Amino acid sequence: MRYLIEHETILDYPTPVREHHLELRLTPRQDAGQRLISHRIELEPAAERHSYQDYFGNGVDYFCVTAPHTCLITRLTAEVETLRENPFDFEPVPAHQQKEWYARELRQTPALYDYLLHRSSLTPAVMKLAAELDCALPRYEAEQLPLNSLLELMAWIPKVLAYESGSTAVHNDLLDAVRHRAGVCQDFAHLFITVARSWHLPSRYVVGYMDPGILAEGELIATHAWAEVLVPGGGWIGFDPVHNLLANDRYVAVAVGRDSYDAAPQRGSFKGGNAGTHPQVNLTITNQ
Incomplete structure (x- = not known):
């Protein structure tokens, strides 16, 4: 199967926040079960992107938005081919x-x-x-x-x-x-x-x-x-x-x-007086 994934998260803050450090685990894995064909991550306000692989092999994108802002938007666009058609298709060990x-x-x-x-x-x-x-x-x-x-x-x-x-x-x-x-x-x-x-x-x-x-x-x-x-x-x-x-x-x-803490799609910290509203998520998954 081949999928196009478009994932947008909008965070609004009633008062400006600053020095916003953000980690994203949004990039689909590439392993024996799936192939990452392409992916793009965008951030508003724009910030320099740094990437690394964490202890569990997850791709992590890191950003820091230092200027005051009242809205933060992250966007993922990814194309993935999945390969495990039949999970029962293996030779079990006695x-x-x-x-x-x-x-x-x-x-x-x-x-x-x-x-x-x-x-x-x-x-x-x-x-x-x-x-x-x-x-x-x-x-x-x-x-x-x-x-x-x-x-x-x-x-x-x-x-x-x-x-x-x-x-x-x-x-x-x-x-x-x-x-x-x-x-x-x-x-x-x-x-x-x-x-x-x-x-x-x-x-x-x-x-x-x-x-x-x-x-x-x-x-x-x-x-x-x-x-x-x-x-x-x-x-x-x-x-x-x-x-x-x-x-x-x-x-x-x-x-x-090990649990959801290790695999959180988005987490971060910032300076400011309010945690903001509940995230608005816009997600489309299209079978190609």
């Missing part, structure tokens, strides 16, 4: 060899421990959630292929959380979402990651875009979040518990991390 496969991967790539051992208020130890659940946690069946247990986990998430747009804030504590039995895509992804890590499976948070054709009735086009798990033989496989789908070529990954 169940009795899974443990050694993971041990070898962790020895060869110690950074994977970040996706295995990390705990935060967004992805806490699973037992911190147990008292708030009114259904049993899914079990990991070691004698089966991990994909089987992960598919059951994906189907279990909606039993705990109902999808309600605007029900939680950005970087919301997972325990709060579980208590209220409602959340958005980031909460669904965080809950999936929390349980998968309790099974000793390296798991990470992904933010990106999905084909508008996947959207449920009444669901608005927006950035999306899902989880990825390192699966023996398959590599990083994406799980979207909001739509009960494996991420295929209708998903465009932008940034990954």
